[in-house]
Amino acid sequence: MSGLEDALQRDEYLLFIREHGPLAFRMILQPLVATAIAIRAGLRDARSGRRPFAxxxxxxxxxxxxxLGELWGDIGRLYLLAVVIDMIFQLVVSRSVDVLQALAIAAILAFPAYLVARGLTxxxxxxxxAARAGGTS
Structure with a gap:
């Protein structure tokens, strides 16, 4: 049980340090980039008459x-870059790399922002x- 507790404490520390430490800009930048990509995709969906993505x-x-292939095409590079940045951060802060944690953190920051922004857009x-089409008739 000590190993599990150590891992949880380390993860809490890394999550906390991310929010206030050296790569904290990532907590804002990654969702913003995902949102920008989602806005383009949401406009594309609306023009084609497709329902919201989610x-x-x-x-x-x-x-x-x-x-899902379209989703990966839209934010795949962003996701991969976020994973690499997270792994570099882990290496600098804790002198080790937890790939699964990097994958999870990148997904937590990118995918929800993307899905919400694409649907709202x-x-x-x-x-x-529809209002424009109704007004020009």
């Missing part, structure tokens, strides 16, 4: 593989497109 992933199992853009 709704499609959740409700259309036949399209899920294609949609799609909804807002579709309403504006």
């Amino acid at each position: 709704v499609l992933v959740a409700t259309e199992p036949a399209q899920r593989r294609q949609l 799609n909804r807002i853009a579709r309403r504006r497109l």
Whole structure:
């Protein structure tokens, strides 16, 4: 049980230091970049008349593989860069690297911001497109 407790304490320390320490900008920068990418994708979805991305992933199992491939295409490089930055940070701070932790932290920062921003952008853009089409008739 001591090994598990040590790992949890180390993870808490690394998470805390991320928020206040040397690469804290990553806590803001990565979600912002994911949001910018998501806005472009949400506008693309709205122009094509597609429903919000997260709704499609959740409700259309036949399209899920294609949609997740599209997600990876949109933020794959961002995710990989975030993982590398996190692993460098871990190496500098704790002199070791936990790849699973780096993968998890990068996902926690990028994917929720992406999904929320893409869905909201799609909804807002579709309403504006509909209002514009209704006003020009």
